[in-house]
Amino acid sequence: MARSKAAMPETVWASLDERAAKPPEGHLVAEDIATQIQELIIREDLKEGSRIPSERELAQLLKTSRPTVSQAIRILVVRGLAESRRGSGCYVIRRPEISLAASVDLMLNLNVESVKHLAELRFMLESAGINIAIARAGPNDISAAGRALRKMRQSVGNTAAWMTADTQFHAALVRSSKNPYLVSIYESVHTALIDYEHRGWVERGEIPAWLEPDGPDSLMAVHEPILDAFERRDIAGAQIAVERHHEAMTQHLADAADPDD
Amino acid sequence: MARSKAAMPETVWASLDERAAKPPEGHLVAEDIATQIQELIIREDLKEGSRIPSERELAQLLKTSRPTVSQAIRILVVRGLAESRRGSGCYVIRRPEISLAASVDLMLNLNVESVKHLAELRFMLESAGINIAIARAGPNDISAAGRALRKMRQSVGNTAAWMTADTQFHAALVRSSKNPYLVSIYESVHTALIDYEHRGWVERGEIPAWLEPDGPDSLMAVHEPILDAFERRDIAGAQIAVERHHEAMTQHLADAADPDD
DNA sequence: AGCACAATAGTGGCCTAGCCAGTCTGTTGC
DNA sequence: GCAACAGACTGGCTAGGCCACTATTGTGCT
Numbered sequence: 001m002a003r004s005k006a007a008m009p010e011t012v013w014a015s016l017d018e019r020a021a022k023p024p025e026g027h028l029v030a031e032d033i034a035t036q037i038q039e040l041i042i043r044e045d046l047k048e049g050s051r052i053p054s055e056r057e058l059a060q061l062l063k064t065s066r067p068t069v070s071q072a073i074r075i076l077v078v079r080g081l082a083e084s085r086r087g088s089g090c091y092v093i094r095r096p097e098i099s100l101a102a103s104v105d106l107m108l109n110l111n112v113e114s115v116k117h118l119a120e121l122r123f124m125l126e127s128a129g130i131n132i133a134i135a136r137a138g139p140n141d142i143s144a145a146g147r148a149l150r151k152m153r154q155s156v157g158n159t160a161a162w163m164t165a166d167t168q169f170h171a172a173l174v175r176s177s178k179n180p181y182l183v184s185i186y187e188s189v190h191t192a193l194i195d196y197e198h199r200g201w202v203e204r205g206e207i208p209a210w211l212e213p214d215g216p217d218s219l220m221a222v223h224e225p226i227l228d229a230f231e232r233r234d235i236a237g238a239q240i241a242v243e244r245h246h247e248a249m250t251q252h253l254a255d256a257a258d259p260d261d
Numbered sequence: 262m263a264r265s266k267a268a269m270p271e272t273v274w275a276s277l278d279e280r281a282a283k284p285p286e287g288h289l290v291a292e293d294i295a296t297q298i299q300e301l302i303i304r305e306d307l308k309e310g311s312r313i314p315s316e317r318e319l320a321q322l323l324k325t326s327r328p329t330v331s332q333a334i335r336i337l338v339v340r341g342l343a344e345s346r347r348g349s350g351c352y353v354i355r356r357p358e359i360s361l362a363a364s365v366d367l368m369l370n371l372n373v374e375s376v377k378h379l380a381e382l383r384f385m386l387e388s389a390g391i392n393i394a395i396a397r398a399g400p401n402d403i404s405a406a407g408r409a410l411r412k413m414r415q416s417v418g419n420t421a422a423w424m425t426a427d428t429q430f431h432a433a434l435v436r437s438s439k440n441p442y443l444v445s446i447y448e449s450v451h452t453a454l455i456d457y458e459h460r461g462w463v464e465r466g467e468i469p470a471w472l473e474p475d476g477p478d479s480l481m482a483v484h485e486p487i488l489d490a491f492e493r494r495d496i497a498g499a500q501i502a503v504e505r506h507h508e509a510m511t512q513h514l515a516d517a518a519d520p521d522d
Numbered sequence: 523a524g525c526a527c528a529a530t531a532g533t534g535g536c537c538t539a540g541c542c543a544g545t546c547t548g549t550t551g552c
Numbered sequence: 553g554c555a556a557c558a559g560a561c562t563g564g565c566t567a568g569g570c571c572a573c574t575a576t577t578g579t580g581c582t
Binding site: 028064065086088089 | 536543
């Protein structure tokens with residue numbers, strides 16, 4: 001009992017049990033509870049990292065059963081608002097990006113023939129993003145991008161390392177825009193595309209394009225101009241560089257979908 | 262029994278119970294089941310609209326308990342892959358956009374002070390999108406946009422009608438790009454913003470900006486040039502028109518956040 | 523024959539009760 | 553002082569059962 005009381009200011013949770021007053025007219029109780037807790041998280045009555053009372057306590061408090069509370073928490077987990085650790089408890093997090101990334105990934109998998117459209121969206125985001133990024137980037141942003149590109153060069157040949165390095169480089173660029181939505185969506189799109197490529201390779205037992213003879217050179221040749229333009233704060237140059245990158249990637253995707261080399 | 266058998270080709274579901282072989286090392290059984298069914302949906306072994314076996318049947322088939330299956334289905338519902346109707350059954354749908362829209366909305370609510378960033382993203386999407394839209398729009402796309410704008414003009418004064426008309430107009434433009442990802446994300450962003458504005462009005466008991474004396478005129482003046490440029494397939498003009506629209510909207514948001522008129 | 527209508531199975535939502543494998547804490551024994 | 557342990561507490565899962573709702577099917581009436 002001591003453990004739970006320490007992390008549970010009664011006042012916050014007292015506001016919940018009014019649910020009893022609302023008969024579930026169309027509402028589902030579990031989802032109702034989920035959105036109520038979500039509201040508390042949004043209002044920051046529940047801060048990040050704080051512990052949600054145990055399922056048993058909540059069930060008693062809300063005058064429902066434990067499975068119902070359990071379902072509510074599962075919903076919050078899927079939405080990226082909670083994280084439950086067996087034996088310990090359930091903790092508040094604020095990572096809606098998790099759900100966002102999952103959605104984008106799902107969309108791609110549900111409609112695989114539309115990879116090109118997703119790549120196109122990535123291009124649009126990167127293209128528009130680097131404009132703002134150049135305008136708002138501080139010294140650390142630029143150095144971070146440089147560091148990521150160096151790491152990329154080093155990890156050519158190692159598929160996993162390259163994937164994360166590539167992601168980090170592009171993420172560093174987009175992050176410089178200081179627009180959290182752009183960053184989240186861009187990263188979701190990017191990793192969905194990379195994962196899709198990766199899955200394709202392992203399924204067909206092929207090797208990534210950049211392990212082919214001239215792979216590394218051509219790949220770096222597509223990325224370095226972006227960093228150059230970014231460092232020089234050359235918007236027009238960056239546009240062109242990003243466009244080149246997009247064309248090269250589209251080519252890769254086309255090759256992957258229709259392998260005839 | 263007759264009802265369920267009709268909609269249940271045994272072969273598809275037989276592949277699931279291999280789950281028993283995998284001990285849940287870190288995996289959670291409920292999520293495992295969810296992703297397995299998700300896989301079936303992705304592969305279109307389960308087509309849209311088809312009925313998922315009852316929770317009881319699935320539980321028996323997968324050698325688990327009913328609440329576990331229930332949680333799995335709840336997860337699918339949140340992800341926009343299933344829809345369960347009480348008394349009838351659970352049916353497959355393919356609407357990951359639902360989850361995507363929820364994510365965007367959540368992000369905005371978790372970080373309310375960043376409305377401007379979301380508006381900025383909308384601008385980026387619309388700006389880049391209308392480029393492609395002009396290139397790919399067919400006659401129906403253009404007439405659809407025209408119809409939407411007309412509806413918009415008619416519904417000035419009626420908040421709810423205006424909101425949907427506005428959404429439809431912008432959606433019609435973006436839809437012309439034929440890029441499903443752009444469409445989904447744009448719509449999510451747009452409705453999140455509109456809903457945010459709307460919530461603000463009702464909370465503060467204010468009236469929408471377009472009900473003010475010169476509201477309707479100024480609003481339509483911001484939208485009509487977009488349609489004009491779109492109809493003339495004038496890319497440069499569309500860019501400017503979209504930019505004007507964005508500036509006006511940013512102004513509205515600023516007024517809403519800091520009401521001093 | 524055709525149609526409104528009640529009986530009936532089947533469904534998802536929810537509840538009670540309880541077991542298990544984790545985890546954390548406070549204490550005990552060295 | 554500290555390491556090992558014991559117990560309380562946690563979430564994950566199971567079992568079985570009730571309810572409100574829905575769809576079908578069979579019935580009786582027109």
